[in-house]
Amino acid sequence: MNEAYIRRLIFAKRPHAKFVVVSHTDQFLTPEAEIGRGFYYVSLYDENIGSNVFTSSAGPVMISNSYLSSFAYNLALAVLYEFENDIQPTDQKVSALLKYNFKKYFAEQLFHKSNTIFSRAILLETLVYEQFRMIPVFERIKEDSAFSRTATEASNIMGQLVMFHEMGHYYIDHNPRFWQELTDQFGKTFIPVLEEFKPLLSPTLLEECHCDIAAFYLSLIAANVADPDRQSFLRFTAFGYSCYATMFTLARSAEKTFKGNQGLVDLVDFQSTEKTSSDAGFEVDADREMILRAQLMLRLCERQANEWQVDLYGMNGRFPLPEDILLKLLNYVNYIQDPNDPQERGMALLLAEAFHTHPQGMEFLYLRSKVFQNTGAGS
Numbered sequence: 001m002n003e004a005y006i007r008r009l010i011f012a013k014r015p016h017a018k019f020v021v022v023s024h025t026d027q028f029l030t031p032e033a034e035i036g037r038g039f040y041y042v043s044l045y046d047e048n049i050g051s052n053v054f055t056s057s058a059g060p061v062m063i064s065n066s067y068l069s070s071f072a073y074n075l076a077l078a079v080l081y082e083f084e085n086d087i088q089p090t091d092q093k094v095s096a097l098l099k100y101n102f103k104k105y106f107a108e109q110l111f112h113k114s115n116t117i118f119s120r121a122i123l124l125e126t127l128v129y130e131q132f133r134m135i136p137v138f139e140r141i142k143e144d145s146a147f148s149r150t151a152t153e154a155s156n157i158m159g160q161l162v163m164f165h166e167m168g169h170y171y172i173d174h175n176p177r178f179w180q181e182l183t184d185q186f187g188k189t190f191i192p193v194l195e196e197f198k199p200l201l202s203p204t205l206l207e208e209c210h211c212d213i214a215a216f217y218l219s220l221i222a223a224n225v226a227d228p229d230r231q232s233f234l235r236f237t238a239f240g241y242s243c244y245a246t247m248f249t250l251a252r253s254a255e256k257t258f259k260g261n262q263g264l265v266d267l268v269d270f271q272s273t274e275k276t277s278s279d280a281g282f283e284v285d286a287d288r289e290m291i292l293r294a295q296l297m298l299r300l301c302e303r304q305a306n307e308w309q310v311d312l313y314g315m316n317g318r319f320p321l322p323e324d325i326l327l328k329l330l331n332y333v334n335y336i337q338d339p340n341d342p343q344e345r346g347m348a349l350l351l352a353e354a355f356h357t358h359p360q361g362m363e364f365l366y367l368r369s370k371v372f373q374n375t376g377a378g379s
Contacts, residue, residue, distance in 0.1 A: 002024075002058040002059075003022045003023075003024075005058055006042065006058060010022075010044065014063075016047060017044045017045065018044065020043070022040060022042050023042075023043075024040050026038055038059070039053075039061060040056075040058065040059060040060065041062050041064065042063045042064065043066065044066070047108055049065065049068050049109075049248070052169075062166050065162070068244065068247060069161075071247060072158045073158060074134065075243050076151065076236070077137050077141075077151050077154075078095065079320065080319060081097065081137045082095055083315070083319075083320045084147065094332060094335050096340075097134070098329075100126060100134070101134075102246065102250060102332045102336050103122070103125075104130070104131075106250045106253065107122040107123040107126050109250060109254035109255075110254040112254075113254060113255065113258040114261075115362060116261070116266055116280070117266045117280070117353055117356065118261060120351075120352035120355055121345070121348040121351070121352035122348070123362075124352055125345060125348040127366075128351070129348070154240075156223070157219060157240065158236060158239075160219040161212075161216070161219055161241070162215075164218040164222070165208075165211045165214070166211075167218065168210065168211030168214030169207075169211050171214065172207075172214070179214075182214060186217050189303050190213050193300045194213070194296075197296045201292070205289055205292070208293060209293055209296055212293055212297055213300065216237060216297065219237070230308045230310050231305075231311065231312070231317050232317065234304060235312065235321040236319065237301055238298050238312060239325060241293070241298065241326075242294055242325045242326040245291045245293070245294035246329040246330050248287040248290035249285070249286050249290070252285040252286070253333060256283040284333055286330075286333075291330070298325075
């Protein structure tokens with residue numbers, strides 16, 4: 001009965017959520033591991049990127065949204081694939097694979113806010129002209145067990161960082177000893193980092209950083225990282241937070257773009273052969289708080305790497321990580337608006353106009369892009 005109630009709550013808060021699964025910690029935690037009455041754990045996939053904890057009459061509810069981590073996984077795949085195949089960036093100094101994944105993420109965020117000609121065109125451009133880029137990457141997973149294993153580990157760590165961040169909120173709120181116990185065990189490493197950043201953090205942002213730190217150590221414990229895997233764990237973590245900072249910035253940019261174009265009216269004359277023009281534009285809005293959180297976590301990874309005597313940055317090892325990874329990924333925000341070919345953008349706009357009175361058709365294409373196996377599966 002309570003699970004049905006929780007599902008109704010979820011769909012009231014997130015009407016577009018997909019793949020919703022509700023469980024309670026009684027089902028997967030031992031009684032001594034639970035705090036208080038435990039909580040409902042809801043796994044879902046929703047373009048509304050936040051994962052969060054909220055209180056209901058049936059008890060606390062923790063939402064784990066795999067949307068963000070699934071894109072981070074594809075970004076990790078792209079980096080790994082290009083690294084192992086020695087594929088160099090284009091003359092623009094950006095990776096075509098990374099640009100595609102960031103662009104598709106932005107397009108989905110914009111389309112989720114409003115089904116307009118402009119949002120449809122950007123999304124169609126990725127579906128029709130760019131999605132093919134990931135086909136060999138997904139084929140590689142099937143053919144190369146080592147590649148698949150590294151990709152899976154990266155996915156697990158980056159997904160855990162999101163999940164354990166939300167669990168951090170729950171534990172800090174419900175167990176007064178939790179933060180002190182974490183400090184007693186790991187504070188030698190993270191307290192100096194926290195003190196360095198504290199002057200820049202509002203009380204709310206400080207709480208988020210506490211939960212990021214908790215997520216780091218809870219993930220470390222859950223992964224049971226052995227010495228040979230420490231470098232990979234740190235690199236996956238640093239890459240994950242760099243991805244999340246970029247994706248939160250793209251989500252804010254989609255919101256700003258949506259608001260900036262809100263006054264425009266889509267007009268399509270299906271009887272005319274005249275080209276239509278659009279004043280819709282792209283606007284950037286950096287998520288400075290998420291970028292600051294990523295910077296803090298990169299610093300924590302640096303300190304942990306120093307303690308473990310491993311190289312956090314470098315193009316060696318199982319997963320490459322340049323020292324300026326955060327800046328490199330944030331730089332893609334400046335490129336995603338650019339078409340690979342003006343003809344492709346023109347055709348995408350024409351197709352977007354053709355869907356003007358058929359919004360369900362575009363929704364169908366979008367949904368199918370998530371599961372279309374012949375293209376290597378969607379994001």
